[in-house]
Amino acid sequence: MIAEILSTGDEIRSGSLIDSNSAWLSRKLEERGITVSRHSCVGDDIPMLVSVLREIGTRCHIAMVTGGLGPTADDLSAEAAGKAAGLPLLLNETALCNVREYFSSRNREMPASNRKQAMLPRGADMLPNSAGTAPGFAMQIGKCRFFFMPGVPFEMRRMFREQVLPRLEEMQGNNREIHQIQTVSTFGMPESAVGELVKDLPDIFPHIRLGLRAKFPEIQIRLYGRHHSQVHLQKEMEAAQTWVREKMGTRVFSGRGESMEAVVGRLLREKNATLALAESCTGGLIASRITDVAGSSDYFLFSAVTYSNEAKMRVLGVKSETLEQYGAVSEETVKEMAGGAGKLADADYGIATSGIAGPDGGSEEKPVGTLCIGLAGPDGIKSFRFLMKFADRSMNKSMFAMKALDLLRRELMRG
Amino acid sequence: MIAEILSTGDEIRSGSLIDSNSAWLSRKLEERGITVSRHSCVGDDIPMLVSVLREIGTRCHIAMVTGGLGPTADDLSAEAAGKAAGLPLLLNETALCNVREYFSSRNREMPASNRKQAMLPRGADMLPNSAGTAPGFAMQIGKCRFFFMPGVPFEMRRMFREQVLPRLEEMQGNNREIHQIQTVSTFGMPESAVGELVKDLPDIFPHIRLGLRAKFPEIQIRLYGRHHSQVHLQKEMEAAQTWVREKMGTRVFSGRGESMEAVVGRLLREKNATLALAESCTGGLIASRITDVAGSSDYFLFSAVTYSNEAKMRVLGVKSETLEQYGAVSEETVKEMAGGAGKLADADYGIATSGIAGPDGGSEEKPVGTLCIGLAGPDGIKSFRFLMKFADRSMNKSMFAMKALDLLRRELMRG
Numbered sequence A, B: 001m002i003a004e005i006l007s008t009g010d011e012i013r014s015g016s017l018i019d020s021n022s023a024w025l026s027r028k029l030e031e032r033g034i035t036v037s038r039h040s041c042v043g044d045d046i047p048m049l050v051s052v053l054r055e056i057g058t059r060c061h062i063a064m065v066t067g068g069l070g071p072t073a074d075d076l077s078a079e080a081a082g083k084a085a086g087l088p089l090l091l092n093e094t095a096l097c098n099v100r101e102y103f104s105s106r107n108r109e110m111p112a113s114n115r116k117q118a119m120l121p122r123g124a125d126m127l128p129n130s131a132g133t134a135p136g137f138a139m140q141i142g143k144c145r146f147f148f149m150p151g152v153p154f155e156m157r158r159m160f161r162e163q164v165l166p167r168l169e170e171m172q173g174n175n176r177e178i179h180q181i182q183t184v185s186t187f188g189m190p191e192s193a194v195g196e197l198v199k200d201l202p203d204i205f206p207h208i209r210l211g212l213r214a215k216f217p218e219i220q221i222r223l224y225g226r227h228h229s230q231v232h233l234q235k236e237m238e239a240a241q242t243w244v245r246e247k248m249g250t251r252v253f254s255g256r257g258e259s260m261e262a263v264v265g266r267l268l269r270e271k272n273a274t275l276a277l278a279e280s281c282t283g284g285l286i287a288s289r290i291t292d293v294a295g296s297s298d299y300f301l302f303s304a305v306t307y308s309n310e311a312k313m314r315v316l317g318v319k320s321e322t323l324e325q326y327g328a329v330s331e332e333t334v335k336e337m338a339g340g341a342g343k344l345a346d347a348d349y350g351i352a353t354s355g356i357a358g359p360d361g362g363s364e365e366k367p368v369g370t371l372c373i374g375l376a377g378p379d380g381i382k383s384f385r386f387l388m389k390f391a392d393r394s395m396n397k398s399m400f401a402m403k404a405l406d407l408l409r410r411e412l413m414r415g
Helices: A021-031 A046-059 A077-085 A093-104 A112-118 A153-175 A191-198 A230-251 A260-271 A285-290 A309-316 A320-326 A331-345 A393-414 B021-031 B046-059 B077-085 B093-104 B112-118 B153-172 B191-198 B230-251 B260-271 B285-290 B309-316 B320-326 B331-345 B393-414
Strands: A002-008 A035-042 A062-066 A089-091 A119-121 A125-127 A136-141 A144-149 A178-186 A208-215 A218-227 A252-254 A275-279 A300-306 A349-355 A370-377 A380-387 B002-008 B035-042 B062-066 B089-091 B119-121 B125-127 B136-141 B144-149 B178-186 B208-215 B218-227 B252-254 B275-279 B300-306 B349-355 B370-377 B380-387
Touching (some): A002 A046, A021 A035, A021 A153, A035 A046, A035 B046, A046 A062, A046 A077, A062 A153, A077 A089, A077 A144, A093 A112, A112 A119, A119 A136, A125 A144, A125 A153, A136 A153, A144 A153, A178 A230, A191 A208, A191 A218, A208 A230, A218 A230, A252 A260, A260 A285, A260 A393, A275 A285, A285 A300, A285 A393, A285 B285, A300 A309, A300 A331, A309 A331, A309 B300, A309 B331, A320 A331, A331 A349, A331 A370, A331 A380, A349 A393, A370 A393, B002 B046, B021 B062, B021 B153, B035 B046, B046 B062, B046 B077, B046 B136, B046 B144, B062 B153, B077 B089, B077 B119, B077 B136, B077 B144, B093 B112, B119 B136, B125 B144, B125 B153, B136 B153, B178 B230, B191 B208, B191 B230, B208 B230, B218 B230, B230 B252, B252 B260, B260 B285, B285 B393, B300 B309, B300 B331, B309 B320, B309 B331, B320 B331, B331 B349, B331 B380, B370 B393
Parallel strands (some): A002 A035, A002 A062, A062 A144, A275 A300, A275 A349, B002 B035, B002 B062, B062 B144, B275 B349
Antiparallel strands (some): A035 B035, A089 A119, A136 A144, A178 A218, A178 A252, A300 B300, A349 A370, B089 B119, B125 B136, B136 B144, B178 B218, B178 B252, B208 B218, B349 B370, B370 B380
16 A cells, blocks of 8 residues: 655645654554655645645555644635535534544633534544544545545654554555564664664674664664564564664664653662762753653652752752862762762662763863763762764753763663 | 655665755755756666656756765766766766766875766766766756765755855846845744644734744744845845734743853853852753853853652751652652752752652652742742643653753843
């Protein structure tokens, strides 16, 4: 089956917004053995929408459309779909109920404008939205089955999984090959070097396609397996993952797509250990990542985001002589920070960061990108110093946080 | 003039890579008064490329094509362009010189495969690449002038600025319209309600188009102005922004697209005031946002991410009786947290958060989505309690952090 993807909306057409939906949908379709032949994007404009819907209707079997389902005047997908198929819009009672329920479950009354969202082309198959107000719908235009979904990524993704995917599987019937995707997450080697290391994989494992994905600062190695036999595929995928782990060594931190903070959390939980942080250059980002994991309160006790030297001394007990002699960005200071945080919260492990995220604040001796990490654990306190500079402040912060989490992961795996 | 954008390559078609080039090019073209009517993306496939190039050649005046100029077998842009226009490929000596020079300036010899990059359709206008090996080219297909550029973003951007833009300006001559885009950032009202409030704008301001963008948890109101007279456009845009601010009131936090943390930072700087935080449910996210702003060390002193009750007591001096009597998620506790953080860091303002981000930990009395905020300032300590539940833990955290920053913004504007 051949599919196309259409994203709609002036924000994307005019470049105010980068379209991430099309890439996500492409991956999901290709993973399931549906070839994506083309993406298109047009703005909120009825004649243009009608024309592109009709074109797509002559070219392929399946189309995913995102955007234009909201309650405002520039949300035109239902109207355009109706025009393209020559069908009137009718009030869909179930859709109206769903929109009303969304509001009433939040103790709010449905604004009149949201009634528009329940107007769908006659005969359309309504797709309930469990994450927002806009119902989606599926319908035929030309030879193609169209799936209209919201443009807000998390609403679209949920609707795709809950509503579109089961319908696609039904359309694919028994012609389906078994698909499997595994994500091996790595950290510590640039994408080009990873690519070079694993480039022979498709020759050795003929039913597995290789994909690299830079999800800064990690590099994910994706294995896309496709075969008629579940048993055969399972074996080949396992062998391929082992092969990748041998090539990449300890740079692999998860073989099932977990985040670094989830892996660290799992290791802490396994050891029944607790963690405290002292963050300067990462500014709370490590704590925020760690607390993104549900249940993190079981092992995460405390982070002191000590941006000022005063706070480093007063809260963490860093000595003023240390700050004077070595500076805030130094191995000596992060050692005292890590020790202080661990002690203050009575935690088993303490990590501290101090560095220069930029764009200003660098010097010849300590340029932008300098990062010092202190790591306190049952074996005492260690310190590290790195230099790693990326395009901007927020990328540097992100890399600094990842580096600290990775050091902790390695420490937890050793002990 | 109407333009289209075509991005090529299997990486983008299959979703391995998100296409950021099309958004960037759209913005640059629209800023210069060229309307972008459509984006397309197809893979590395000659019949598909030829067909889409010919289609575009019938539809518009200008097209930007990215990708497919490299030295490998799947780089097909020149071949496809030649076929679409019915022109043979010829060796372009200047292009070959440029590629050779690129290598020799790096003390490397040109690999034989790079010779392919100098094969261009007969009569094409070669566009030198000052940032990489792949020369671009411009040529006519149908009624449209095509500009072929590399897919690597920084090479593409440089070629666009250095080579494409001057050619576009020549094509536009004196017919250029002036364009202006303004972003009004709002928080505290759902998208549908915002849309309802401002829907009359295009009727009152005929040269301004309206766009709404949900950048959770903020809603941006975009004003797209277009006019032949700079003076007229400036006036109309200013009047429109005033109109929007009257409609939206204090929910507007920036009229020039700043982030909430940048606005709060600016207000703190204007007041010469400092800030300390005590974060429980936001887990460091507020601190991380605040420190995303370069120069935030001027006003941000400290955040205590006190996830455990022990840390709340030990670091912030929250009384054990308060925790016992009212619980960690209570107005009483956040008041003591905010006061404690402000005092510990000797800051002018202190904010504290405690709440239930989910998915677990809710109760009948304090369901998931409950948020308590304490705000300590020169006028004493206030507390607030809210209930706002979104799709998942990370959205709840994000909304909690935004709500706290917004309360601080309002406090700073009042005082």
